[in-house]
Amino acid sequence: MNQLPLSPSTAVSTWRRYGGRPPILVVIVWVVAFCLPIDAIAKPTDTYSLDGVERIIPAKGKTKCPAVELITYKGNTVKLAPSGRVNEEFAKRLDRFESVLIDVATEIYGRPPKRIRSLGTYNCRRIAAYPTYLSEHGLGNAIDISAFDFGPAKKDQKLPADLPKTLRRSFSVNILKHWDSDRGVGKIHQEFLHTLATRLIERDDIFRVLLGPGFPGHKNHFHFDCSPWRIVNVF
Secondary structure (H helix, E strand, C coil), X not given: CCCCCCCHHHHHHHHHHCCCCCCHHHHHHHHHHHCCCHHHEECCCCCCCCCCCCCECCXXXXXXXXXXXXXXXXXXXXXXXXXXXXXXXXXXXXXHHHHHHHHHHHHHHCCCCCEEEEEECCCCCEECCEEEEECHHHHCCEEEEEEEEECCCCCCCCCCCCCCHHHHCCEEEEHHHHCCCXXXXXXXXXXXXXXXXXXXXXXXXXXXXXXXXXXCCCCCCEEEECCCCEEEECC
């Protein structure tokens, strides 16, 4: 099992690299992480094929990512836009995510979204605040999601009786715009996003790391991955 990157020892070594004065992002991430409830950072209870892959890398120089098999993921029932390269094992988790997404969307809007807006999947890089740790994106083991697009309701779809007419047409739910919305249709979009996040947190067989607007640098997206540790900070 790889060492959890959000740890005091990692923070201290990072501080020393910066001559005793850590960059503000490191301070924010470390403080936020250790202000979380004790069960928010934990060892996963399941097994996963990428758990044994080394995440520690040299702090300087070109990032070299382990050779892992990647497939092009376009979405199963709901289109992922743009499509992205992910590890095959992570693709299975995305299929499970899609199932939860469809259930929540159908409860609230009477239909599933037609598109998931992705900000990125595979990207061979470090974790910005922890340069000695490989990002899960570098394994095709993570996804960043910014929005969900819905098409117009079909005549044969059973919609909630109180669904506003504007939501019977095409619309988008944007995390940056709607996470804190408390008026009109925006409040419905907030309910959708919060319910989706809650359902995913309750499931330990989909994602292990779930970050969102409650975590620094994530005001406009959800970050989901399957690291060898569990960290939850969405709200």
